[in-house]
Amino acid sequence: MAPRVVSVEADGGSRGNPGPAGYGAVVRDAETGEVLAERSESLGTATNNVAEYQGLIAGLTAAAELGAAEVDVRMDSKLVVEQMCGRWQIKHPGLRPLAAQAAGLVGRFAAVRFTWIPREQNRHADALANAAMDTAAGRPASVPTTGRPPATPATGSDPATAPASWEPRPSFTATRLILVRHGETEYTEQRRYSGRGDVPLSEKGRAQVRATGARVAELAPSVGAVLSSPLSRCTATAASIAEALGGDVPVRTEDDLIECDFGQWEGRTFTEVREQWPGEMDAWLASPRIAPPGGESFTHVAERAHRVVTGLLTAYPGETVVVVSHVSPIKLVLRDALAAGDGFLHRLFLDAAGISVLDMWPDGGVAVRTVNDTAHLAKID
Numbered sequence: 001m002a003p004r005v006v007s008v009e010a011d012g013g014s015r016g017n018p019g020p021a022g023y024g025a026v027v028r029d030a031e032t033g034e035v036l037a038e039r040s041e042s043l044g045t046a047t048n049n050v051a052e053y054q055g056l057i058a059g060l061t062a063a064a065e066l067g068a069a070e071v072d073v074r075m076d077s078k079l080v081v082e083q084m085c086g087r088w089q090i091k092h093p094g095l096r097p098l099a100a101q102a103a104g105l106v107g108r109f110a111a112v113r114f115t116w117i118p119r120e121q122n123r124h125a126d127a128l129a130n131a132a133m134d135t136a137a138g139r140p141a142s143v144p145t146t147g148r149p150p151a152t153p154a155t156g157s158d159p160a161t162a163p164a165s166w167e168p169r170p171s172f173t174a175t176r177l178i179l180v181r182h183g184e185t186e187y188t189e190q191r192r193y194s195g196r197g198d199v200p201l202s203e204k205g206r207a208q209v210r211a212t213g214a215r216v217a218e219l220a221p222s223v224g225a226v227l228s229s230p231l232s233r234c235t236a237t238a239a240s241i242a243e244a245l246g247g248d249v250p251v252r253t254e255d256d257l258i259e260c261d262f263g264q265w266e267g268r269t270f271t272e273v274r275e276q277w278p279g280e281m282d283a284w285l286a287s288p289r290i291a292p293p294g295g296e297s298f299t300h301v302a303e304r305a306h307r308v309v310t311g312l313l314t315a316y317p318g319e320t321v322v323v324v325s326h327v328s329p330i331k332l333v334l335r336d337a338l339a340a341g342d343g344f345l346h347r348l349f350l351d352a353a354g355i356s357v358l359d360m361w362p363d364g365g366v367a368v369r370t371v372n373d374t375a376h377l378a379k380i381d
Contacts, residue, residue, distance in 0.1 A: 022132020263295025
């Protein structure tokens with residue numbers, strides 16, 4: 001006997017918007033949560049919104065085929081939910097036929113209720129949609145296009161039924177950035193401002209980067225790219241990581257990853273700068289728009305770091321990328337990822353050879369998983 005009330009969870013997306021697109025939809029018994037039907041399909045090249053509407057249409061069609069009388073539609077697309085509820089106008093002409101088709105399906109049921117949900121509560125449909133996008137892009141599907149997404153080995157939980165706090169999004173949909181600060185230098189040990197000066201790794205720093213390479217290889221056996229600041233303390237760190245990864249991934253230098261230019265403060269300690277430039281130091285600490293005398297502002301460094309991150313999300317969707325840089329660029333990436341204020345820049349401490357990990361999704365979602373991990377350095381004197 002068909003359940004009277006079902007829930008439809010639907011999602012869709014594209015990699016490039018427009019780009020390789022696909023959708024996923026799951027129909028459940030509203031009372032028991034049992035999966036009654038799954039639908040997913042690659043759409044070739046399309047936009048996110050088109051794919052989301054196609055997911056809705058597929059879910060409603062499946063619910064009608066099951067003979068349901070009432071449907072609770074749950075989607076993480078605010079646009080589709082608001083348009084189907086009549087609160088937002090459908091301005092894009094390419095969406096109007098799809099909305100009309102969905103509305104026609106809605107008329108086949110006694111009642112249809114639309115609810116927006118966070119993406120973490122839509123993991124099952126999201127996984128199916130991403131598998132369809134993989135197929136559209138000519139890549140191996142991340143999960144089967146039918147059947148539930150596999151359980152995550154770390155917990156043994158099924159993403160389709162786990163609580164919302166279990167995992168923000170399926171990790172395979174994100175580009176993972178492993179941010180590594182270079183190993184220690186003479187300036188690092190002496191707590192001196194070290195910007196554009198090409199200060200090499202110290203003996204301790206070389207030991208640190210060997211341990212860091214081993215740790216990164218544990219975290220990410222498969223890496224799409226290793227990027228590095230052009231300064232030698234970073235390229236040496238990146239080379240050690242690449243070697244630990246098997247030497248198959250070359251190190252690519254990126255000028256935008258270079259450290260902040262500290263101008264006249266280069267090579268000086270905080271105490272020395274405070275004594276000689278007290279007013280300039282106060283202004284610099286108060287605003288990221290202020291540059292050290294003859295140097296570069298954090299605002300400008302943030303623009304450079306943002307260009308790098310944006311480029312990586314486009315070039316390596318769903319892959320892991322190692323980024324070897326300096327304190328300032330890494331702090332600024334973490335500040336933005338955590339939606340933190342500017343005071344964060346002077347409160348977060350990043351150790352030499354420390355590792356931070358974050359996942360970034362094409363829709364703007366971010367999960368910061370690790371900040372300044374230094375456990376791998378415990379045995380280094």
